[in-house]
Amino acid sequence: MPKFNQQSRVQQLQLHSRIFLAFFKIGAFVIGGGFAMIPVIQREIVTNKQWVSEEEFLDLIAVTQSAPGPVAVNTAVFIGYKLQGLSGATVALLGSVLPSFLIILTLALFLSSLENNLILTRFLAGVRPAVAALILGVGLKMGFKALRSPFALLLSILAFGLLFFAQLHPFLLIVLGAPAGIAYWWFTGKQTDPTDSKEVS
Known part of the structure; x- marks a missing residue:
C-alpha cells in the first residue's frame, strides 16, 4: 500500500502545503527556468527535505527529459506524484507554474516601459553566467553519481x-x-x- 494512503488527513494536508510551497519558492526565485531550476530542485528536494535520494533524482531527470513539456515542471509533477499521488502531482504542478504565470503577467503589463531599461539589461547580463554555473555544477555532481x-x-x-x-x-x-x-x-x-x-x- 502506498505510504500516502496510510497518513492521516492532517498529515496529508501538511505535506501537500509543503510540496506546494517548496515548488512555489523554487519557481519564484530561480531565474532562467528549465535546466536552471534543476540544481535548486536537487538542493531543496534531495539535500534539504530528503524526499527522494540522489539516485532517484537522477532517474527522475532521465524520465522527465523523455517526456514532453518543460523538464522542471515534469520533475515537480513526478516528485509530487511520488510523495502524494495525483493530488501531490497537482499541487507540485501549481506551485511550479504559478510564480512564472504571475511574473510574466506582471511583466506583460509593463513590457513597453521595460524594453530598453538599462538596469534590467545589466541585471540579466549578470544573471546569465550565474545560471550557467548552476547548471554546470549540478551536471558535475550528477555526473560523479552516474559515471x-x-x-x-x-x-x-x-x-x-x-x-x-x-x-x-x-x-x-x-x-x-x-x-x-x-x-x-x-x-x-x-x-x-x-x-x-x-x-x-
Whole structure:
C-alpha cells in the first residue's frame, strides 16, 4: 500500500502545503527556468527535505527529459506524484507554474516601459553566467553519481559526441540510452545497475 494512503488527513494536508510551497519558492526565485531550476530542485528536494535520494533524482531527470513539456515542471509533477499521488502531482504542478504565470503577467503589463531599461539589461547580463554555473555544477555532481563504471563513462562520451558533433536531439539520446542499458545487462548478465562500479555478475 502506498505510504500516502496510510497518513492521516492532517498529515496529508501538511505535506501537500509543503510540496506546494517548496515548488512555489523554487519557481519564484530561480531565474532562467528549465535546466536552471534543476540544481535548486536537487538542493531543496534531495539535500534539504530528503524526499527522494540522489539516485532517484537522477532517474527522475532521465524520465522527465523523455517526456514532453518543460523538464522542471515534469520533475515537480513526478516528485509530487511520488510523495502524494495525483493530488501531490497537482499541487507540485501549481506551485511550479504559478510564480512564472504571475511574473510574466506582471511583466506583460509593463513590457513597453521595460524594453530598453538599462538596469534590467545589466541585471540579466549578470544573471546569465550565474545560471550557467548552476547548471554546470549540478551536471558535475550528477555526473560523479552516474559515471561510476567504464560502461557508463563510455556511453556518456558517446552521447556527448552525438549531441555536440552530430547535433542529435537530446530526446533521441535518451531513447537510444535505454536499449543500450538493456543490451548491456542482457549480454553481460549483470544483475545490478550498469552505471555502478560495484557490479556483481
